[in-house]
Amino acid sequence: MRISNLTPEDSEGASALWDQAGLTRPWNPPEADLLRALAGETSTVLGLFDGGTLVGTVMVGHDGHRGWVYYLAVAESHRGTGLGRRLMLAAEDWLRERGVVKLQLMVRSANAGVLDFYDRLGYEDADVQVRAKWLR
Ligand SMILES: CC(C)(COP(=O)(O)OP(=O)(O)OC[C@H]1O[C@@H](n2cnc3c(N)ncnc32)[C@H](O)[C@@H]1OP(=O)(O)O)[C@@H](O)C(=O)NCCC(=O)NCCS
Known part of the structure; x- marks a missing residue:
């Protein structure tokens, strides 16, 4: 097992994995998200x-x-x-190496079951509300 940065050639495999994991939505092509994050x-x-x-x-990044x-x-x-944990630790390290001191994430309400996973990894309720707006 190894962890490495994806490349555009991994687009098909990543999209298939995200489809299977229930993370994609018809209005949001995952390949475009992948290429933007890699660029x-x-x-x-x-x-x-x-x-x-x-x-x-x-996918990890900072603003x-x-x-x-x-x-x-x-x-x-x-x-x-333990692979989910390993990936999250790798994302945390990636941010630490760039001087970022806090990691945030969003969980869809329909996927609330995964909150227990994040609890196990030490993620706490941030007590914030998120607002979103389409910029099309
Ligand atoms: C969430 C996900 C990445 C977890 O991956 P995983 O490799 O099974 O997780 P791990 O084996 O590393 O689990 C780490 C710990 O969390 C626990 N855990 C894992 N999934 C859990 C769940 N759904 N509910 C409660 N605890 C969970 C494990 O028991 C383990 O506990 P430990 O501290 O005793 O070792 C995986 O279930 C997945 O891909 N889900 C679909 C996509 C998804 O929902 N992503 C998150 C979007 S916000």
Whole structure:
């Protein structure tokens, strides 16, 4: 198992993994998110490879102040073996190396079950409300 930065060539594998993990939405093409994150100087997508197979991802970046993660996913076949934790620790290290001292993340209300996972990793309720606006 190794963790490395994804490249644009990993787009198909990452999209398939995110579809399986229930993270994609029809109105938001994941390939575009991946390419944008890889092109940015303050973001990347880390991939966990079992041999040559992509079995986990986390998108990580910072906005100059806080760090954020998106697209945390572990293939169903590999869950429950500590890989989700390993990916989150890798994302935390990536941010620490860039001087970022706080990591934030958003969980869809429909996916509230995953909050227990983040609790296990030491993430606390930030007691904030999030607002969003489409900029089309
Ligand atoms: C969330 C996810 C990445 C966890 O990956 P994983 O590899 O199974 O997690 P780990 O094996 O590293 O688990 C780490 C710890 O969290 C616990 N845990 C994992 N999933 C959990 C869950 N759904 N509920 C409660 N605890 C959970 C594990 O038991 C383990 O506990 P430990 O501290 O006793 O070791 C994986 O379930 C997934 O890909 N889900 C679908 C995508 C998703 O919802 N992503 C998050 C979007 S916000």
